[in-house]
Amino acid sequence: MSYTVSQVASLASVSVRTLHHYDETGLLTPSKRSEAGYRLYNDSDLERLQQVLFFRELGFALDVIAGLMKEPGFDRESALLMQRELLSERASQLHAMIQAIDTALDAQQKGLTMSKEDMFEVFGEFDPAEHEAEVKERWGDSDAYAESTRRTKRYTKQDWLRIKEEGALVVEGLAARMDAGAGTDDTEVQRLVEEHRLQIDRNFYPCSKEMHANLGRMYVADPRFAKTYDDVRPGLAQFLCDAIQINAE
Amino acid sequence: MSYTVSQVASLASVSVRTLHHYDETGLLTPSKRSEAGYRLYNDSDLERLQQVLFFRELGFALDVIAGLMKEPGFDRESALLMQRELLSERASQLHAMIQAIDTALDAQQKGLTMSKEDMFEVFGEFDPAEHEAEVKERWGDSDAYAESTRRTKRYTKQDWLRIKEEGALVVEGLAARMDAGAGTDDTEVQRLVEEHRLQIDRNFYPCSKEMHANLGRMYVADPRFAKTYDDVRPGLAQFLCDAIQINAE
DNA sequence: CGTAGACCCTAACGTAACGTGAGGGTCAAG
DNA sequence: CTTGACCCTCACGTTACGTTAGGGTCTACG
Numbered sequence: 001m002s003y004t005v006s007q008v009a010s011l012a013s014v015s016v017r018t019l020h021h022y023d024e025t026g027l028l029t030p031s032k033r034s035e036a037g038y039r040l041y042n043d044s045d046l047e048r049l050q051q052v053l054f055f056r057e058l059g060f061a062l063d064v065i066a067g068l069m070k071e072p073g074f075d076r077e078s079a080l081l082m083q084r085e086l087l088s089e090r091a092s093q094l095h096a097m098i099q100a101i102d103t104a105l106d107a108q109q110k111g112l113t114m115s116k117e118d119m120f121e122v123f124g125e126f127d128p129a130e131h132e133a134e135v136k137e138r139w140g141d142s143d144a145y146a147e148s149t150r151r152t153k154r155y156t157k158q159d160w161l162r163i164k165e166e167g168a169l170v171v172e173g174l175a176a177r178m179d180a181g182a183g184t185d186d187t188e189v190q191r192l193v194e195e196h197r198l199q200i201d202r203n204f205y206p207c208s209k210e211m212h213a214n215l216g217r218m219y220v221a222d223p224r225f226a227k228t229y230d231d232v233r234p235g236l237a238q239f240l241c242d243a244i245q246i247n248a249e
Numbered sequence: 250m251s252y253t254v255s256q257v258a259s260l261a262s263v264s265v266r267t268l269h270h271y272d273e274t275g276l277l278t279p280s281k282r283s284e285a286g287y288r289l290y291n292d293s294d295l296e297r298l299q300q301v302l303f304f305r306e307l308g309f310a311l312d313v314i315a316g317l318m319k320e321p322g323f324d325r326e327s328a329l330l331m332q333r334e335l336l337s338e339r340a341s342q343l344h345a346m347i348q349a350i351d352t353a354l355d356a357q358q359k360g361l362t363m364s365k366e367d368m369f370e371v372f373g374e375f376d377p378a379e380h381e382a383e384v385k386e387r388w389g390d391s392d393a394y395a396e397s398t399r400r401t402k403r404y405t406k407q408d409w410l411r412i413k414e415e416g417a418l419v420v421e422g423l424a425a426r427m428d429a430g431a432g433t434d435d436t437e438v439q440r441l442v443e444e445h446r447l448q449i450d451r452n453f454y455p456c457s458k459e460m461h462a463n464l465g466r467m468y469v470a471d472p473r474f475a476k477t478y479d480d481v482r483p484g485l486a487q488f489l490c491d492a493i494q495i496n497a498e
Numbered sequence: 499c500g501t502a503g504a505c506c507c508t509a510a511c512g513t514a515a516c517g518t519g520a521g522g523g524t525c526a527a528g
Numbered sequence: 529c530t531t532g533a534c535c536c537t538c539a540c541g542t543t544a545c546g547t548t549a550g551g552g553t554c555t556a557c558g
Contacts, residue, residue: 005535006533017516036535049369050369054346062514087343120302123263264545266546311543
Protein backbone atom coordinates (compact mmCIF):
# COMPACT_ATOMS: atom_id res chain seq x y z
CA MET A 1 0.00 0.00 0.00
CA SER A 2 1.40 3.37 -0.91
CA TYR A 3 0.13 6.91 -0.49
CA THR A 4 0.41 10.07 -2.56
CA VAL A 5 1.46 13.41 -1.10
CA SER A 6 -2.04 14.72 -0.58
CA GLN A 7 -3.15 11.50 1.08
CA VAL A 8 -0.26 11.62 3.52
CA ALA A 9 -0.82 15.32 4.00
CA SER A 10 -4.44 14.98 5.06
CA LEU A 11 -3.69 11.89 7.13
CA ALA A 12 -1.03 13.65 9.17
CA SER A 13 -2.47 17.17 9.03
CA VAL A 14 0.55 18.66 7.39
CA SER A 15 0.71 20.58 4.13
CA VAL A 16 1.90 19.10 0.86
CA ARG A 17 4.58 21.75 0.85
CA THR A 18 5.85 20.43 4.17
CA LEU A 19 6.28 16.98 2.63
CA HIS A 20 8.10 18.52 -0.32
CA HIS A 21 10.30 20.39 2.12
CA TYR A 22 11.14 17.27 4.10
CA ASP A 23 11.98 15.53 0.85
CA GLU A 24 14.20 18.38 -0.35
CA THR A 25 16.15 18.41 2.89
CA GLY A 26 16.41 14.64 3.04
CA LEU A 27 14.53 14.38 6.32
CA LEU A 28 11.86 12.18 4.79
CA THR A 29 12.40 10.90 1.27
CA PRO A 30 9.54 8.76 -0.03
CA SER A 31 10.72 5.25 -0.75
CA LYS A 32 9.36 5.29 -4.30
CA ARG A 33 8.46 7.52 -7.18
CA SER A 34 5.82 6.62 -9.75
CA GLU A 35 6.64 6.54 -13.43
CA ALA A 36 5.47 10.13 -13.74
CA GLY A 37 7.64 11.24 -10.82
CA TYR A 38 4.88 11.25 -8.19
CA ARG A 39 6.09 10.75 -4.62
CA LEU A 40 4.82 7.47 -3.13
CA TYR A 41 4.99 6.86 0.62
CA ASN A 42 4.78 3.39 2.16
CA ASP A 43 4.04 2.29 5.72
CA SER A 44 7.55 2.69 7.07
CA ASP A 45 7.73 6.15 5.50
CA LEU A 46 4.63 6.97 7.54
CA GLU A 47 6.23 5.64 10.70
CA ARG A 48 9.21 7.84 10.07
CA LEU A 49 6.93 10.82 9.52
CA GLN A 50 5.23 10.16 12.83
CA GLN A 51 8.61 10.21 14.57
CA VAL A 52 9.53 13.45 12.86
CA LEU A 53 6.28 15.07 13.89
CA PHE A 54 6.68 14.05 17.53
CA PHE A 55 10.16 15.50 17.59
CA ARG A 56 8.96 18.64 15.87
CA GLU A 57 6.19 19.03 18.43
CA LEU A 58 8.88 18.81 21.08
CA GLY A 59 10.67 21.78 19.59
CA PHE A 60 13.60 20.08 17.90
CA ALA A 61 14.96 21.78 14.79
CA LEU A 62 14.64 19.76 11.62
CA ASP A 63 18.38 19.30 11.09
CA VAL A 64 18.69 18.06 14.67
CA ILE A 65 15.87 15.59 14.04
CA ALA A 66 17.67 14.38 10.93
CA GLY A 67 20.84 13.97 12.98
CA LEU A 68 19.06 12.00 15.68
CA MET A 69 17.37 9.68 13.25
CA LYS A 70 20.41 8.76 11.25
CA GLU A 71 22.35 7.74 14.35
CA PRO A 72 23.17 4.02 14.22
CA GLY A 73 21.67 3.50 17.69
CA PHE A 74 18.34 4.97 16.69
CA ASP A 75 15.29 2.78 16.91
CA ARG A 76 11.61 3.45 17.12
CA GLU A 77 11.05 2.10 20.57
CA SER A 78 13.66 4.08 22.46
CA ALA A 79 12.68 7.15 20.47
CA LEU A 80 9.10 6.76 21.57
CA LEU A 81 10.18 6.34 25.19
CA MET A 82 12.26 9.47 25.01
CA GLN A 83 9.46 11.40 23.35
CA ARG A 84 7.11 10.22 26.04
CA GLU A 85 9.35 11.58 28.74
CA LEU A 86 9.84 14.90 27.02
CA LEU A 87 6.15 15.29 26.41
CA SER A 88 5.29 14.78 30.03
CA GLU A 89 7.96 17.25 30.99
CA ARG A 90 6.35 19.73 28.64
CA ALA A 91 2.96 18.95 30.16
CA SER A 92 4.19 19.77 33.63
CA GLN A 93 5.67 22.99 32.28
CA LEU A 94 2.22 23.89 30.99
CA HIS A 95 0.77 23.12 34.38
CA ALA A 96 3.27 25.47 35.95
CA MET A 97 2.15 28.14 33.53
CA ILE A 98 -1.48 27.59 34.47
CA GLN A 99 -0.56 27.93 38.13
CA ALA A 100 1.32 31.11 37.35
CA ILE A 101 -1.81 32.48 35.73
CA ASP A 102 -3.83 31.56 38.81
CA THR A 103 -1.33 33.40 40.97
CA ALA A 104 -1.51 36.39 38.66
CA LEU A 105 -5.30 36.38 38.73
CA ASP A 106 -5.29 36.16 42.48
CA ALA A 107 -2.86 39.04 42.80
CA GLN A 108 -4.88 41.06 40.32
CA GLN A 109 -8.08 40.62 42.30
CA LYS A 110 -6.46 41.40 45.61
CA GLY A 111 -4.76 44.41 44.09
CA LEU A 112 -1.31 43.06 44.85
CA THR A 113 1.69 43.12 42.53
CA MET A 114 3.58 39.95 41.73
CA SER A 115 7.32 39.86 42.06
CA LYS A 116 8.96 40.35 38.69
CA GLU A 117 10.74 37.05 39.01
CA ASP A 118 7.52 35.18 39.67
CA MET A 119 5.88 36.87 36.73
CA PHE A 120 8.32 35.41 34.27
CA GLU A 121 9.61 32.31 35.97
CA VAL A 122 7.52 29.98 33.86
CA PHE A 123 8.93 31.31 30.62
CA GLY A 124 12.52 30.41 31.40
CA GLU A 125 13.56 27.53 29.25
CA PHE A 126 16.88 26.73 30.76
CA ASP A 127 16.66 27.75 34.37
CA PRO A 128 17.91 24.75 36.34
CA ALA A 129 16.08 25.94 39.44
CA GLU A 130 12.74 25.27 37.81
CA HIS A 131 13.63 21.71 37.03
CA GLU A 132 15.22 20.98 40.33
CA ALA A 133 13.02 18.00 41.09
CA GLU A 134 13.52 16.52 37.68
CA VAL A 135 17.24 17.10 37.70
CA LYS A 136 17.59 15.51 41.10
CA GLU A 137 15.62 12.54 39.95
CA ARG A 138 17.93 12.11 37.01
CA TRP A 139 21.00 12.45 39.14
CA GLY A 140 19.88 10.16 41.90
CA ASP A 141 20.19 11.23 45.53
CA SER A 142 23.58 12.77 45.00
CA ASP A 143 24.18 16.28 46.17
CA ALA A 144 25.72 17.22 42.85
CA TYR A 145 23.10 19.82 42.13
CA ALA A 146 23.36 21.49 45.52
CA GLU A 147 27.12 21.42 45.34
CA SER A 148 27.03 22.95 41.90
CA THR A 149 24.87 25.89 42.92
CA ARG A 150 26.97 26.38 46.07
CA ARG A 151 30.21 26.57 44.13
CA THR A 152 29.00 28.58 41.18
CA LYS A 153 27.57 31.29 43.37
CA ARG A 154 31.05 32.55 44.12
CA TYR A 155 32.25 32.69 40.54
CA THR A 156 33.01 36.07 39.05
CA LYS A 157 32.39 37.04 35.47
CA GLN A 158 36.02 36.28 34.68
CA ASP A 159 35.67 32.80 36.07
CA TRP A 160 32.65 32.24 33.85
CA LEU A 161 34.57 33.43 30.84
CA ARG A 162 37.46 31.12 31.59
CA ILE A 163 35.12 28.17 32.12
CA LYS A 164 33.28 28.95 28.93
CA GLU A 165 36.58 29.15 27.02
CA GLU A 166 37.77 25.82 28.41
CA GLY A 167 34.49 24.22 27.47
CA ALA A 168 34.45 25.70 23.99
CA LEU A 169 37.91 24.25 23.36
CA VAL A 170 36.76 20.74 24.11
CA VAL A 171 33.57 21.10 22.10
CA GLU A 172 35.46 22.59 19.18
CA GLY A 173 37.92 19.73 19.30
CA LEU A 174 35.16 17.14 19.33
CA ALA A 175 33.40 18.78 16.42
CA ALA A 176 36.66 18.78 14.47
CA ARG A 177 37.23 15.08 15.08
CA MET A 178 33.63 14.42 14.11
CA ASP A 179 34.13 16.32 10.86
CA ALA A 180 37.21 14.25 10.22
CA GLY A 181 35.03 11.19 10.40
CA ALA A 182 36.52 9.86 13.63
CA GLY A 183 34.53 7.32 15.63
CA THR A 184 33.47 7.80 19.23
CA ASP A 185 36.30 5.48 20.35
CA ASP A 186 38.97 7.59 18.61
CA THR A 187 41.92 8.27 20.94
CA GLU A 188 41.73 12.05 20.67
CA VAL A 189 37.97 11.98 21.12
CA GLN A 190 38.37 9.93 24.29
CA ARG A 191 41.01 12.34 25.60
CA LEU A 192 38.66 15.27 25.02
CA VAL A 193 35.78 13.47 26.67
CA GLU A 194 37.84 12.78 29.76
CA GLU A 195 38.88 16.44 29.76
CA HIS A 196 35.18 17.30 29.59
CA ARG A 197 34.54 15.24 32.72
CA LEU A 198 37.45 16.83 34.58
CA GLN A 199 36.24 20.30 33.72
CA ILE A 200 32.89 19.56 35.31
CA ASP A 201 34.68 18.01 38.25
CA ARG A 202 36.85 21.09 38.77
CA ASN A 203 34.31 23.77 38.04
CA PHE A 204 30.95 22.50 39.20
CA TYR A 205 30.83 19.37 41.33
CA PRO A 206 32.62 16.08 41.86
CA CYS A 207 31.90 14.14 38.70
CA SER A 208 32.56 10.43 38.62
CA LYS A 209 32.64 8.52 35.36
CA GLU A 210 29.30 7.05 36.26
CA MET A 211 27.71 10.41 36.81
CA HIS A 212 29.31 11.61 33.61
CA ALA A 213 27.57 8.79 31.78
CA ASN A 214 24.28 9.89 33.27
CA LEU A 215 24.96 13.43 32.19
CA GLY A 216 25.69 12.25 28.68
CA ARG A 217 22.35 10.54 28.45
CA MET A 218 20.70 13.74 29.54
CA TYR A 219 22.43 15.66 26.77
CA VAL A 220 20.48 13.81 24.14
CA ALA A 221 17.26 13.30 26.07
CA ASP A 222 16.78 16.96 26.87
CA PRO A 223 16.48 19.28 23.87
CA ARG A 224 17.61 22.25 25.95
CA PHE A 225 20.92 20.56 26.55
CA ALA A 226 21.09 18.94 23.14
CA LYS A 227 20.73 22.33 21.49
CA THR A 228 23.92 23.68 23.05
CA TYR A 229 25.88 20.94 21.35
CA ASP A 230 23.88 20.48 18.19
CA ASP A 231 24.15 24.18 17.48
CA VAL A 232 27.87 23.70 17.12
CA ARG A 233 27.47 20.68 14.87
CA PRO A 234 24.24 18.75 14.23
CA GLY A 235 24.52 15.35 15.82
CA LEU A 236 27.26 16.42 18.23
CA ALA A 237 25.13 15.84 21.32
CA GLN A 238 24.60 12.22 20.37
CA PHE A 239 28.26 11.86 19.41
CA LEU A 240 29.37 13.22 22.77
CA CYS A 241 26.91 11.01 24.62
CA ASP A 242 28.18 7.89 22.87
CA ALA A 243 31.80 8.83 23.47
CA ILE A 244 31.09 9.39 27.15
CA GLN A 245 29.53 5.96 27.49
CA ILE A 246 32.71 4.43 26.08
CA ASN A 247 34.92 6.48 28.38
CA ALA A 248 32.79 5.42 31.33
CA GLU A 249 33.19 1.70 30.69
CA MET B 250 11.74 51.48 39.04
CA SER B 251 12.74 50.95 35.45
CA TYR B 252 14.68 48.26 33.66
CA THR B 253 17.12 48.23 30.75
CA VAL B 254 16.82 45.83 27.83
CA SER B 255 19.27 43.29 29.17
CA GLN B 256 17.62 43.30 32.58
CA VAL B 257 14.23 42.63 31.08
CA ALA B 258 15.75 40.07 28.75
CA SER B 259 17.26 37.96 31.50
CA LEU B 260 14.18 38.39 33.69
CA ALA B 261 11.86 37.07 31.03
CA SER B 262 14.29 34.70 29.28
CA VAL B 263 13.99 36.41 25.95
CA SER B 264 16.77 37.88 23.84
CA VAL B 265 17.53 41.58 23.63
CA ARG B 266 16.85 41.31 19.91
CA THR B 267 13.35 40.08 20.68
CA LEU B 268 12.69 43.21 22.73
CA HIS B 269 14.04 45.35 19.90
CA HIS B 270 11.80 43.49 17.52
CA TYR B 271 8.72 44.01 19.68
CA ASP B 272 9.56 47.67 19.88
CA GLU B 273 10.06 48.00 16.11
CA THR B 274 6.71 46.39 15.40
CA GLY B 275 4.92 48.36 18.10
CA LEU B 276 3.94 45.28 20.06
CA LEU B 277 5.77 46.47 23.16
CA THR B 278 7.17 49.98 23.17
CA PRO B 279 9.02 50.85 26.37
CA SER B 280 7.33 53.75 28.13
CA LYS B 281 10.54 55.77 28.36
CA ARG B 282 13.90 56.36 26.77
CA SER B 283 16.94 57.62 28.66
CA GLU B 284 18.77 60.75 27.56
CA ALA B 285 21.14 58.57 25.53
CA GLY B 286 18.26 56.75 23.83
CA TYR B 287 18.36 53.64 26.02
CA ARG B 288 15.05 51.77 26.27
CA LEU B 289 13.59 51.89 29.80
CA TYR B 290 10.81 49.50 30.80
CA ASN B 291 8.54 50.08 33.80
CA ASP B 292 6.26 47.73 35.71
CA SER B 293 3.30 47.99 33.39
CA ASP B 294 5.57 47.38 30.42
CA LEU B 295 6.56 44.15 32.12
CA GLU B 296 2.93 43.17 32.63
CA ARG B 297 2.32 43.73 28.97
CA LEU B 298 5.34 41.62 28.11
CA GLN B 299 4.01 38.82 30.27
CA GLN B 300 0.74 38.91 28.35
CA VAL B 301 2.56 38.84 25.05
CA LEU B 302 4.63 35.86 26.10
CA PHE B 303 1.60 33.89 27.23
CA PHE B 304 -0.10 34.50 23.91
CA ARG B 305 3.07 33.63 22.05
CA GLU B 306 3.34 30.38 23.97
CA LEU B 307 -0.19 29.63 22.85
CA GLY B 308 0.83 29.90 19.25
CA PHE B 309 -0.66 33.27 18.33
CA ALA B 310 1.16 35.24 15.65
CA LEU B 311 2.62 38.53 16.82
CA ASP B 312 0.36 40.72 14.69
CA VAL B 313 -2.65 38.84 16.02
CA ILE B 314 -1.43 39.44 19.57
CA ALA B 315 -1.06 43.13 18.79
CA GLY B 316 -4.59 43.15 17.41
CA LEU B 317 -5.99 41.43 20.48
CA MET B 318 -4.27 43.78 22.88
CA LYS B 319 -5.27 47.01 21.27
CA GLU B 320 -8.96 46.08 21.28
CA PRO B 321 -10.90 48.48 23.53
CA GLY B 322 -12.41 45.55 25.46
CA PHE B 323 -9.02 44.12 26.32
CA ASP B 324 -8.10 43.85 29.97
CA ARG B 325 -5.58 41.82 31.87
CA GLU B 326 -8.04 39.76 33.83
CA SER B 327 -10.12 38.40 30.97
CA ALA B 328 -6.96 37.83 28.98
CA LEU B 329 -5.53 35.74 31.77
CA LEU B 330 -8.75 33.73 32.00
CA MET B 331 -8.70 33.08 28.30
CA GLN B 332 -5.04 32.11 28.37
CA ARG B 333 -5.76 29.76 31.21
CA GLU B 334 -8.43 28.00 29.23
CA LEU B 335 -6.27 27.68 26.14
CA LEU B 336 -3.34 26.40 28.14
CA SER B 337 -5.36 23.64 29.68
CA GLU B 338 -6.69 22.72 26.29
CA ARG B 339 -3.11 22.48 25.10
CA ALA B 340 -2.25 20.38 28.13
CA SER B 341 -4.96 17.87 27.34
CA GLN B 342 -3.71 17.75 23.77
CA LEU B 343 -0.30 16.80 25.12
CA HIS B 344 -1.88 14.10 27.23
CA ALA B 345 -3.53 12.71 24.12
CA MET B 346 -0.13 12.61 22.47
CA ILE B 347 1.34 10.72 25.40
CA GLN B 348 -1.47 8.21 25.17
CA ALA B 349 -0.83 7.86 21.46
CA ILE B 350 2.79 7.06 22.23
CA ASP B 351 1.71 4.44 24.73
CA THR B 352 -0.52 2.88 22.11
CA ALA B 353 2.33 2.93 19.62
CA LEU B 354 4.72 1.34 22.12
CA ASP B 355 2.18 -1.32 22.92
CA ALA B 356 1.63 -2.10 19.25
CA GLN B 357 5.38 -2.14 18.67
CA GLN B 358 5.98 -4.67 21.42
CA LYS B 359 3.13 -6.89 20.35
CA GLY B 360 4.29 -6.66 16.77
CA LEU B 361 1.01 -5.12 15.63
CA THR B 362 0.63 -2.22 13.24
CA MET B 363 -1.40 0.80 14.22
CA SER B 364 -4.06 2.10 11.92
CA LYS B 365 -2.74 5.04 9.92
CA GLU B 366 -5.48 7.26 11.26
CA ASP B 367 -4.60 6.47 14.86
CA MET B 368 -0.95 7.10 14.17
CA PHE B 369 -1.55 10.70 13.23
CA GLU B 370 -4.76 11.58 14.98
CA VAL B 371 -3.04 13.58 17.70
CA PHE B 372 -1.33 15.86 15.21
CA GLY B 373 -4.50 17.23 13.70
CA GLU B 374 -4.99 20.78 14.80
CA PHE B 375 -8.41 21.51 13.44
CA ASP B 376 -10.27 18.27 13.40
CA PRO B 377 -13.56 19.06 15.13
CA ALA B 378 -14.08 15.40 15.96
CA GLU B 379 -11.14 15.48 18.33
CA HIS B 380 -12.52 18.38 20.27
CA GLU B 381 -16.02 17.12 20.41
CA ALA B 382 -16.31 17.29 24.18
CA GLU B 383 -14.91 20.76 24.31
CA VAL B 384 -17.03 22.01 21.46
CA LYS B 385 -20.15 20.61 23.03
CA GLU B 386 -19.31 22.26 26.30
CA ARG B 387 -18.93 25.60 24.59
CA TRP B 388 -22.16 25.21 22.71
CA GLY B 389 -24.19 24.07 25.66
CA ASP B 390 -26.45 21.03 25.38
CA SER B 391 -27.58 21.93 21.91
CA ASP B 392 -27.39 19.37 19.18
CA ALA B 393 -25.78 21.85 16.85
CA TYR B 394 -22.64 19.82 16.50
CA ALA B 395 -24.43 16.55 15.76
CA GLU B 396 -26.76 18.28 13.34
CA SER B 397 -23.81 19.87 11.61
CA THR B 398 -21.99 16.62 11.01
CA ARG B 399 -25.25 14.94 9.94
CA ARG B 400 -25.95 17.58 7.31
CA THR B 401 -22.45 18.10 6.04
CA LYS B 402 -21.95 14.41 5.38
CA ARG B 403 -24.21 14.64 2.36
CA TYR B 404 -22.51 17.63 0.80
CA THR B 405 -20.70 17.12 -2.47
CA LYS B 406 -17.55 18.87 -3.47
CA GLN B 407 -19.62 21.38 -5.43
CA ASP B 408 -21.65 22.18 -2.37
CA TRP B 409 -18.47 22.84 -0.44
CA LEU B 410 -17.21 25.14 -3.14
CA ARG B 411 -20.43 27.10 -3.16
CA ILE B 412 -20.44 27.38 0.63
CA LYS B 413 -16.84 28.47 0.64
CA GLU B 414 -17.59 31.11 -1.99
CA GLU B 415 -20.55 32.46 -0.06
CA GLY B 416 -18.46 32.65 3.06
CA ALA B 417 -15.55 34.32 1.35
CA LEU B 418 -17.88 37.02 0.04
CA VAL B 419 -19.00 37.96 3.53
CA VAL B 420 -15.50 37.85 4.96
CA GLU B 421 -14.17 39.92 2.07
CA GLY B 422 -16.93 42.47 2.59
CA LEU B 423 -16.22 42.72 6.30
CA ALA B 424 -12.50 43.17 5.69
CA ALA B 425 -13.25 45.93 3.20
CA ARG B 426 -15.47 47.80 5.65
CA MET B 427 -12.82 47.35 8.31
CA ASP B 428 -10.20 48.84 5.97
CA ALA B 429 -12.53 51.74 5.34
CA GLY B 430 -12.47 52.41 9.07
CA ALA B 431 -16.09 51.46 9.68
CA GLY B 432 -17.15 50.60 13.21
CA THR B 433 -18.68 47.30 14.25
CA ASP B 434 -22.12 48.96 14.33
CA ASP B 435 -21.85 50.15 10.71
CA THR B 436 -25.02 49.33 8.71
CA GLU B 437 -23.26 47.34 6.02
CA VAL B 438 -21.18 45.48 8.60
CA GLN B 439 -24.34 44.52 10.45
CA ARG B 440 -25.98 43.36 7.21
CA LEU B 441 -22.95 41.14 6.48
CA VAL B 442 -22.92 39.76 10.00
CA GLU B 443 -26.57 38.76 9.75
CA GLU B 444 -25.81 37.17 6.38
CA HIS B 445 -23.01 35.26 8.13
CA ARG B 446 -25.49 33.91 10.66
CA LEU B 447 -27.97 32.89 7.95
CA GLN B 448 -25.28 31.07 6.03
CA ILE B 449 -24.50 28.95 9.05
CA ASP B 450 -28.20 28.44 9.60
CA ARG B 451 -28.73 27.27 6.01
CA ASN B 452 -25.58 25.24 5.56
CA PHE B 453 -24.72 23.71 8.90
CA TYR B 454 -27.26 23.86 11.70
CA PRO B 455 -30.05 26.06 13.04
CA CYS B 456 -28.23 29.11 14.33
CA SER B 457 -30.06 31.50 16.61
CA LYS B 458 -28.67 34.94 17.33
CA GLU B 459 -27.73 33.70 20.76
CA MET B 460 -25.77 30.79 19.42
CA HIS B 461 -24.20 33.09 16.89
CA ALA B 462 -22.99 35.25 19.76
CA ASN B 463 -21.44 32.19 21.35
CA LEU B 464 -19.79 31.29 18.12
CA GLY B 465 -18.37 34.78 17.84
CA ARG B 466 -16.76 34.48 21.22
CA MET B 467 -15.19 31.25 20.17
CA TYR B 468 -13.68 32.90 17.11
CA VAL B 469 -11.43 34.99 19.26
CA ALA B 470 -10.89 32.55 22.10
CA ASP B 471 -9.69 29.74 19.89
CA PRO B 472 -6.58 30.48 17.83
CA ARG B 473 -7.49 27.79 15.32
CA PHE B 474 -10.66 29.66 14.47
CA ALA B 475 -9.14 33.09 14.90
CA LYS B 476 -6.47 32.26 12.35
CA THR B 477 -9.01 31.70 9.56
CA TYR B 478 -10.20 35.26 9.96
CA ASP B 479 -7.01 36.98 11.02
CA ASP B 480 -5.24 35.55 8.00
CA VAL B 481 -7.56 37.62 5.83
CA ARG B 482 -7.02 40.73 7.90
CA PRO B 483 -5.29 40.96 11.30
CA GLY B 484 -7.86 41.82 13.90
CA LEU B 485 -10.77 40.62 11.77
CA ALA B 486 -11.69 37.80 14.17
CA GLN B 487 -12.15 40.28 17.00
CA PHE B 488 -13.95 42.72 14.70
CA LEU B 489 -16.38 40.01 13.61
CA CYS B 490 -16.91 38.88 17.20
CA ASP B 491 -17.76 42.40 18.33
CA ALA B 492 -20.07 42.96 15.38
CA ILE B 493 -21.86 39.71 16.14
CA GLN B 494 -22.42 40.72 19.74
CA ILE B 495 -24.09 43.91 18.52
CA ASN B 496 -26.24 42.05 16.03
CA ALA B 497 -27.28 39.65 18.76
CA GLU B 498 -28.54 42.33 21.12
C1' DC C 499 41.46 61.89 33.40
C1' DG C 500 41.47 58.55 30.22
C1' DT C 501 40.70 54.10 28.87
C1' DA C 502 39.03 49.35 29.09
C1' DG C 503 35.09 46.54 29.19
C1' DA C 504 30.35 45.84 29.65
C1' DC C 505 26.06 47.80 27.63
C1' DC C 506 23.27 50.41 24.54
C1' DC C 507 21.82 52.10 19.80
C1' DT C 508 20.42 51.71 14.66
C1' DA C 509 20.83 49.47 10.28
C1' DA C 510 20.76 45.69 7.59
C1' DC C 511 21.46 41.22 5.97
C1' DG C 512 20.88 36.02 7.29
C1' DT C 513 17.99 31.92 8.60
C1' DA C 514 14.46 28.22 9.49
C1' DA C 515 10.38 26.22 8.07
C1' DC C 516 7.55 26.50 5.39
C1' DG C 517 3.55 29.59 2.31
C1' DT C 518 2.35 30.92 -2.11
C1' DG C 519 2.05 31.35 -6.83
C1' DA C 520 3.87 30.36 -11.80
C1' DG C 521 4.25 27.31 -15.45
C1' DG C 522 3.48 22.93 -16.92
C1' DG C 523 2.77 17.57 -17.03
C1' DT C 524 -0.73 13.36 -15.39
C1' DC C 525 -4.82 10.77 -14.93
C1' DA C 526 -9.57 9.09 -14.25
C1' DA C 527 -14.28 10.27 -15.47
C1' DG C 528 -17.62 11.64 -18.58
C1' DC D 529 -10.73 14.11 -25.91
C1' DT D 530 -11.37 17.44 -22.69
C1' DT D 531 -12.05 18.92 -18.04
C1' DG D 532 -10.93 19.08 -13.21
C1' DA D 533 -8.44 17.35 -9.52
C1' DC D 534 -3.59 16.17 -8.57
C1' DC D 535 1.24 16.01 -9.31
C1' DC D 536 5.89 18.15 -10.42
C1' DT D 537 9.78 21.67 -10.12
C1' DC D 538 11.46 26.23 -9.58
C1' DA D 539 11.59 30.38 -7.12
C1' DC D 540 10.41 34.25 -4.50
C1' DG D 541 7.71 35.78 0.00
C1' DT D 542 6.93 35.66 5.15
C1' DT D 543 7.44 35.39 10.21
C1' DA D 544 10.19 36.00 14.19
C1' DC D 545 13.79 36.66 15.25
C1' DG D 546 19.71 35.69 14.94
C1' DT D 547 23.78 37.86 13.77
C1' DT D 548 27.36 40.86 12.56
C1' DA D 549 28.80 45.75 11.57
C1' DG D 550 29.71 50.31 13.00
C1' DG D 551 29.46 53.34 16.53
C1' DG D 552 27.95 55.93 21.04
C1' DT D 553 27.57 55.43 26.68
C1' DC D 554 28.75 54.49 31.29
C1' DT D 555 31.41 53.21 35.18
C1' DA D 556 35.32 51.39 37.51
C1' DC D 557 40.19 51.28 37.88
C1' DG D 558 45.04 52.80 37.41
